[in-house]
Every structure is written in C-alpha cells, then in structure tokens.
Amino acid sequence: MSISLEDVSFLLKIPVTGKVVAVENFARYTEESRSDAIKMVSNLLGVSVEEAEEEVNISKGLTVRKCWLKSRWCPKAGSRPRNYPLVECTARAYLLYLLSCTLFADKSGSRVSIALLKLLEDLDDVGNYAWGAAALAYLYRHLGSATRVKVSQIAGYLTLLEVCYKIDLIFFLYFN
Known part of the structure; x- marks a missing residue:
C-alpha cells in the first residue's frame, strides 16, 4: 500500500499541482x-x-x-x-x-x-499552491523518520494515512 497524489486529490479535494510549497x-x-x-x-x-x-x-x-x-x-x-x-x-x-x-x-x-x-x-x-503534493511529501518524510530506532513519535497528516489504509483493506477483503 502506498498513498499516491491521485489518492490525495480524490480524498481531500485539494490541489496536487500548482506552485511549489x-x-x-x-x-x-x-x-x-x-x-x-x-x-x-x-x-x-x-x-x-x-x-x-x-x-x-x-x-x-x-x-x-x-x-x-x-x-x-x-x-x-x-x-x-x-x-x-x-x-x-x-x-x-x-x-x-x-x-x-x-x-x-x-x-x-x-x-x-x-x-x-x-x-x-x-x-x-x-x-x-500544490497543497496536496506538499502534504504527501511531508507525510512520507515523517514516515521515513519514524522508522529510525530511537524515534517514538510520528508527524504528518495521519488521517490521510489511516483512510488510505482502510480503503485498501476494504478492497482487499472485498475482492479476495
């Protein structure tokens, strides 16, 4: 499972293209x-x-x-x-x-x-501004940081992560 710009655009209805944030x-x-x-x-x-x-x-x-x-x-x-x-x-x-x-x-x-x-x-x-692209990049950056050994917290738009995970799980359960 990975979150794409298409997911961000569809779920949040915010621009994923435009000026760089x-x-x-x-x-x-x-x-x-x-x-x-x-x-x-x-x-x-x-x-x-x-x-x-x-x-x-x-x-x-x-x-x-x-x-x-x-x-x-x-x-x-x-x-x-x-x-x-x-x-x-x-x-x-x-x-x-x-x-x-x-x-x-x-x-x-x-x-x-x-x-x-x-x-x-x-x-x-x-x-x-491409708020969606920036939010996704920010989330991925913090997901990467959260994988380090001594890190115990995470940042970013975690609701987006949760929703995408649940949607993938629903599709997996429904189609398998």
Missing part, C-alpha cells in the same frame, strides 16, 4: 531568520513587533503557539480586543492554525511553523 530562510534557526519571522508575524498577523517578538521567544524557535493563535484571533463572543485585526490577518491566522492541525501537523502538537505563514502572505494566491 517551499519557503526559504526558515530551514535553520539563525538571528536573521528569527528577525524575519518576527517581522512576518507582525506584518501578516497584524500584531505589534513587540507582541510578535514575545511570542517567538516564548515558543523558542521559528514557531508560534497554537493556543496563542486561537486566543488572539478567536476571542469569546462579545470580547473582541480593542485593536481587532483586519479580516485578512484573521484569515491568515485561521489558515495557519488549520494547516498546522491537518496537513502539516508536527510532533509538538502545540506549535505552528512560521514558514507556513510566508505561503499565506497573498491570500489570493493560496489556492494556486
């Missing part, structure tokens, strides 16, 4: 990448540079915490912050949260890579 400058933690990450969080999510820097410092890397995203952009009904962000900033925060919980889930379960935010810079262009 790749982000430069966020592969390694450097002072330059940290500075770029803070600026990007500030500009694209509509928060002050100080708030962005505090969040990057708390999350200890080129990430932000999911709980910060949720509390900052999903306030309880009737309790909007004074400087409620623009619709675009809220949409980016929501998409960032969604991508980090589904297609690009990591082992932490609590952090979101800021690299994904770079892909959400132009909201009109988001639908042109």
